Amino acid sequence: MLLRKRAWDMMREDFATVDESASLAETIRILRDSMKTAPDNNVVVVKTKRGALKGVASIWTMLKAVEDIVLKDDDLKLTEDTDWDRAFKRAGTACCHSSLDDHIETDAPILKPTDPMLVVLEVFRKKKRSWALVQEGGKIIGVVLINDVYRELTRDLVTQF
Secondary structure, three states: OHHHOEHHHHOEOOOOEEEOOOEHHHHHHHHHHHHHHOOOOOEEEEEOOOOOEEEEEEHHHHHHHHHHHHHOOOOOOOOOOOOHHHHHHHHHHHHHOOEOHHHOEOOOOEEOOOOEHHHHHHHHHHHOOOEEEEEEOOEEEEEEEHHHHHHHHHHHHHHHO
């Protein structure tokens, strides 16, 4: 039964998306909102103005962007003279106006809806990602997260123990 599972059996059809012209702050906000209903979601699909796939903004790329833009700001130094509130606000403002362009993963792992569980696992392992997009007819129709694959794999195993 387990090996009959396909990408479409595990994919989430309700996933966060953002237009390529979105700011970094808007993308962070969309990912946070998405995580309110799906706490283990960690990706936002980035689309071009025509609706085609541009790439993905993952939680890792968002954290790296915040680290690069906010936490490495020159005003955020470990000195007694630092006005932390002012420095963090200034750095946060810079982050809000930053473009998403530099933080898009364009080499997103792509699955077909009919790809079996073993192919899904192989894609995760080879691409070293915890997510993959499901594409059909040139359109992204879902996202498979490693948590979903784990639940499917262990559901049958747990009942056998």
